[in-house]
Amino acid sequence: xxxxxxxxxxxxSTAIVREVGLRDGLQSIATILPTDLKCxxxxxxxxxxxxxxxxxxxxxxxxxxxxxxxxxxxxxxxxLPGLFASVLVPNLRGADxxxxxxxxxxxxxxxxxxxxxxxxxxxxxxxxVAEVARIRAARDAAGSKALIEGGVxxxxxxxxxxxxxxxxxxRLMQALLDAGADRVSLADTVGxxxxxxxxxxxxAAVKIAGDRFxxxxxxxxxxxxxxxxxxxxxxxxxxxxxxxxxxxxxxxxPGASGNVSTEDxxxxxxxxxxxxxxxIARLLALRARVAGWLGGETLHGALWQAGLPKTFEAExxxx
Amino acid sequence: xxxxxxxxxxxxSTAIVREVGLRDGLQSIATILPTDLKCxxxxxxxxxxxxxxxxxxxxxxxxxxxxxxxxxxxxxxxxLPGLFASVLVPNLRGADxxxxxxxxxxxxxxxxxxxxxxxxxxxxxxxxVAEVARIRAARDAAGSKALIEGGVxxxxxxxxxxxxxxxxxxRLMQALLDAGADRVSLADTVGxxxxxxxxxxxxAAVKIAGDRFxxxxxxxxxxxxxxxxxxxxxxxxxxxxxxxxxxxxxxxxPGASGNVSTEDxxxxxxxxxxxxxxxIARLLALRARVAGWLGGETLHGALWQAGLPKTFEAExxxx
Numbered sequence: 177x178x179x180x181x182x183x184x185x186x187x188x189s190t191a192i193v194r195e196v197g198l199r200d201g202l203q204s205i206a207t208i209l210p211t212d213l214k215c216x217x218x219x220x221x222x223x224x225x226x227x228x229x230x231x232x233x234x235x236x237x238x239x240x241x242x243x244x245x246x247x248x249x250x251x252x253x254x255x256l257p258g259l260f261a262s263v264l265v266p267n268l269r270g271a272d273x274x275x276x277x278x279x280x281x282x283x284x285x286x287x288x289x290x291x292x293x294x295x296x297x298x299x300x301x302x303x304x305v306a307e308v309a310r311i312r313a314a315r316d317a318a319g320s321k322a323l324i325e326g327g328v329x330x331x332x333x334x335x336x337x338x339x340x341x342x343x344x345x346x347r348l349m350q351a352l353l354d355a356g357a358d359r360v361s362l363a364d365t366v367g368x369x370x371x372x373x374x375x376x377x378x379x380a381a382v383k384i385a386g387d388r389f390x391x392x393x394x395x396x397x398x399x400x401x402x403x404x405x406x407x408x409x410x411x412x413x414x415x416x417x418x419x420x421x422x423x424x425x426x427x428x429x430p431g432a433s434g435n436v437s438t439e440d441x442x443x444x445x446x447x448x449x450x451x452x453x454x455x456i457a458r459l460l461a462l463r464a465r466v467a468g469w470l471g472g473e474t475l476h477g478a479l480w481q482a483g484l485p486k487t488f489e490a491e492x493x494x495x
Numbered sequence: 496x497x498x499x500x501x502x503x504x505x506x507x508s509t510a511i512v513r514e515v516g517l518r519d520g521l522q523s524i525a526t527i528l529p530t531d532l533k534c535x536x537x538x539x540x541x542x543x544x545x546x547x548x549x550x551x552x553x554x555x556x557x558x559x560x561x562x563x564x565x566x567x568x569x570x571x572x573x574x575l576p577g578l579f580a581s582v583l584v585p586n587l588r589g590a591d592x593x594x595x596x597x598x599x600x601x602x603x604x605x606x607x608x609x610x611x612x613x614x615x616x617x618x619x620x621x622x623x624v625a626e627v628a629r630i631r632a633a634r635d636a637a638g639s640k641a642l643i644e645g646g647v648x649x650x651x652x653x654x655x656x657x658x659x660x661x662x663x664x665x666r667l668m669q670a671l672l673d674a675g676a677d678r679v680s681l682a683d684t685v686g687x688x689x690x691x692x693x694x695x696x697x698x699a700a701v702k703i704a705g706d707r708f709x710x711x712x713x714x715x716x717x718x719x720x721x722x723x724x725x726x727x728x729x730x731x732x733x734x735x736x737x738x739x740x741x742x743x744x745x746x747x748x749p750g751a752s753g754n755v756s757t758e759d760x761x762x763x764x765x766x767x768x769x770x771x772x773x774x775i776a777r778l779l780a781l782r783a784r785v786a787g788w789l790g791g792e793t794l795h796g797a798l799w800q801a802g803l804p805k806t807f808e809a810e811x812x813x814x
Contacts, residue, residue: 187691338805368804370766371725372506398804399759399797400766403722406690433797440718447689447719478718478752485687485717486657 190451192415193442194228194391195221197466198249199264200435201423202242203233205473211245213469215252217462221420222256224458226438229253230262230283230417234270250277262325266297271311274322281323284308286352287365288345289334305351312356325359325390326352331377333368342377350384359390363417364404367397371407379411393417394436395424396476401436402444409450416441421463422476437477439463447488456484509770511734512761513547513710514540516785517568518583519754520742521561522552524792530564532788534571536781540739541575543777545757548572549581549602549736553589569596581644585616590630593641600642603627605671606684607664608653624670631675644678644709645671650696652687661696669703678709682736683723686716690726698730712736713755714743715795720755721763728769735760740782741795756796758782766807775803 198214209217218229231253232246246263253261262281265271274282286304287293293301308326315322331345349360362381364374374392382389392408394401394416405416418441424434442454456479463480517533528536537548550572551565565582572580573596581600584590593601605623606612612620627645634641650664668679681700683693693711701708711727713720713735724735737760743753761773775798782799 333804333806335805366804367801368806370763372767397797397801398762399756400721400763402719403725403763406722406725437718443717444689444719444722448691478716482686482716485652485685486654487652487687 186410187448188409188412188414188450190414191409191445192228193226193438193445193452193454194230194262194415194417195226195420195438196230196393196417196435197419197421197423197438199230199233199243200417201419201421203240204424204434205242205470207470207473208242209469211248214245214249217420217466218249218253218259219256220458220462220465222259224455224462225453226459227258227453228260228262228415230264233264233266234273235264235266247273247277250274250279254278265311267307268310268314271314271324275315275318275320278320279322281325281359282311283325283327283361284311284352284357285327285329285363286348287329287334288348289330289337289340291337292330292334292365295336301348302351305348305355308352308357309355323358324356325361326355326357327361327363327391327393328352329363329365329393331362331369332364332373333366335366342380345377346380346384349381353385353388357388359388360385361389361391361393363393364395365393367395367400369394369404370400371403374404374407375411378408378413382412389413391415391417396422396433396436401433402440405436405441405444418442420459420466421470421480423470423473433476437479440477440479443479443484443488447485456488505729506767507728507731507733507769509733510728510764511547512545512757512764512771512773513549513581513734513736514545514739514757515549515712515736515754516738516740516742516757518549518552518562519736520738520740522559523743523753524561524789526789526792527561528788530567533564533568536739536785537568537572537578538575539777539781539784541578543774543781544772545778546577546772547579547581547734549583552583552585553592554583554585566592566596569593569598573597584630586626587629587633590633590643594634594637594639597639598641600644600678601630602644602646602680603630603671603676604646604648604682605667606648606653607667608649608656608659610656611649611653611684614655620667621670624667624674627671627676628674642677643675644680645674645676646680646682646710646712647671648682648684648712650681650688651683651692652685654685661699664696665699665703668700672704672707676707678707679704680708680710680712682712683714684712686714686719688713688723689719690722693723693726694730697727697732701731708732710734710736715741715752715755720752721759724755724760724763737761739778739785740789740799742789742792752795756798759796759798762798762803762807766804775807 422437
């Protein structure tokens with residue numbers, strides 16, 4: 177525990193950084209990373225202390241060739257002790273693959289923006305809710321223990337329809353729970369959130385979902401990613417998605433950054449005395465390797481350039 | 496007022512973004528911007544709604560040739576209606592120039608890190624306090640109305656000595672007030688702060704200085720600049736330094752970013768319904784021009800790439 181910055185009463189003592197670089201990051205860039213390098217990424221992230229990794233997405237390879245090796249990655253991830261492996265599944269077909277591959281958790285994305293949902297998923301949000309019910313039935317019928325997470329995206333607005341009502345976001349979140357989702361999450365898919373909006377919406381969401389509220393997913397598109405994380409921490413959220421080197425970008429804003437970067441987030445949490453279990457020095461070494469593998473891709477994040485402060489106490493991050 | 500994101504009770508209704516790019520920004524980069532372009536910067540920033548600008552520093556030109564035209568800039572700034580012009584003054588000699596030039600405010604920097612103070616200012620922190628007493632006497636003797644701001648830097652640690660004790664920061668802040676400073680501020684000179692540290696220290700500082708607590712100065716060296724601003728807002732701080740395009744860098748971390756970027760900060764505040772008086776579209780247009788003037792310099796900030804969200808309500812920023 178960091179003696180200098182006593183934990184604030186409103187901050188948790190531990191938090192989890194879920195690595196989504198292999199899914200949300202890699203699906204958004206042109207480079208196709210070979211399977212052996214992805215396995216190496218997962219192996220070293222695990223060695224650096226990361227315990228939750230989204231390894232890929234069970235979508236048709238013709239749609240996302242970058243993620244065609246998700247089944248192999250899931251099999252590899254399951255060999256690492258204590259690693260909680262998740263995959264994105266857009267539908268029942270994907271869920272069947274996740275169940276067969278013994279994923280620990282499957283994330284079903286729902287877009288609260290009807291326009292965005294139709295454009296991206298070719299379904300209405302309520303169609304996705306119905307699909308979650310089918311996934312739940314299939315999961316239970318298979319005797320699988322894979323958790324189902326309903327992830328409500330465009331929760332703060334969207335680039336197509338603009339505003340997304342808070343009441344609609346919360347209605348869909350409740351509908352996902354009612355349909356059988358074990359967990360629900362909120363995502364600022366396009367980087368429209370500010371910290372006040374986050375406190376407002378996440379507070380209401382946690383009130384509804386309680387312990388089933390799982391994760392905050394923030395993009396750093398307009399530089400507010402970590403401020404939004406800090407706001408979510410205030411209302412009890414303890415798990416955040418992040419991409420190593422902030423890879424991913426935003427398809428609607430060329431050159432703009434994607435998810436919050438894993439290393440900057442782990443640093444912020446660790447500096448505040450919130451244990452994540454992550455060894456940041458090892459994470460930065462991994463970042464350097466991944467940066468090499470990704471050649472000309474635009475990367476993000478600040479810590480890798482500046483390094484850890486002289487005052488940073490590494491033991492603060494140990495769980 | 497932004498109807499969608501009602502102000503939180505713990506957030507202020509207005510805040511001030513003080514532009515320090517012409518001082519903290521330009522002093523840290525190699526490019527020497529011609530005086531006419533600096534005047535254009537000040538003129539357009541004022542037209543975009545900025546009402547507080549630090550125009551330069553009264554230090555010997557041989558030390559900072561980038562800022563040799565501070566007297567001319569101050570004279571120009573005084574022609575713009577409602578513009579509150581500040582300058583940095585390291586000592587009584589600088590203060591004499593600021594008083595002669597009719598600055599509205601002179602900022603006297605003090606480094607709470609003794610090692611940093613000796614290395615950068617060649618004085619102990621308490622020597623600086625004594626100098627502030629002399630500046631106050633000179634100001635009063637001249638019948639000047641220029642306010643004196645004591646800015647306590649390296650308030651969260653320093654790259655030379657590492658830790659800086661909170662008690663020492665607060666002692667020096669009190670000493671500055673006792674010596675005659677009208678205002679006091681805290682600066683995270685090297686980007687060591689995290690939001691929990693900010694809430695902790697700024698809360699104590701505001702308790703001591705009350706309305707005389709003036710400004711938070713955050714560097715984005717490790718990506719936490721805006722999160723730190725959000726934390727300071729929680730404890731009642733309403734004025735923040737920022738550099739257009741985040742220029743400035745950190746001499747101890749090549750390539751790392753400098754102050755929080757004016758445009759991203761103005762966006763965060765405006766998005767939360769906190770009025771700053773700044774027209775962000777005009778500010779982004781100015782950023783593009785300044786970026787052109789600064790040629791090969793490394794710039795920072797996210798908003799300029801992504802643009803304002805479709806949901807952003809411009810009227811929210813009007814005072």
